[in-house]
Amino acid sequence: MNTLDMSAPVTRGELRAELAQLDQxxxxxxxxxxxxxxxxxxxSERQAQxxxxxSEQRLQxxxxxSEQRLxxxxxxxxxxxxxxxxxxxxxxxxxxxxxxARVRRLEAKASALRRR
Numbered sequence: 001m002n003t004l005d006m007s008a009p010v011t012r013g014e015l016r017a018e019l020a021q022l023d024q025x026x027x028x029x030x031x032x033x034x035x036x037x038x039x040x041x042x043x044s045e046r047q048a049q050x051x052x053x054x055s056e057q058r059l060q061x062x063x064x065x066s067e068q069r070l071x072x073x074x075x076x077x078x079x080x081x082x083x084x085x086x087x088x089x090x091x092x093x094x095x096x097x098x099x100x101a102r103v104r105r106l107e108a109k110a111s112a113l114r115r116r
Contacts, residue, residue, distance in 0.1 A: 010018075
């Protein structure tokens with residue numbers, strides 16, 4: 001039979017054999033292209049994960065630097081508040097520094113008045 005004669009009749013068996021060959025070729029090509037596509041997807045995922053990891057590391061470093069700056073600034077403010085409070089308390093302490101002596105004098109006078 002002439003396989004190039006497109007008008008020649010074909011049996012079901014011949015048609016099935018041709019379709020099976022075509023199906024096999026299709027499966028092979030699909031496996032080849034599917035494998036190539038899977039490899040590209042896998043590589044893209046690996047690159048994306050590497051970029052994400054790098055971005056996360058940069059972000060963590062920035063957060064750590066910000067925390068350090070904030071802690072330093074908080075320390076400065078805390079020391080300033082402490083110095084201000086110390087100055088205010090010392091003013092109050094100075095105001096009442098002579099209080100024990102005054103109380104002793106008052107107690108002495110009260111004691112003297114009680115004795116009379």
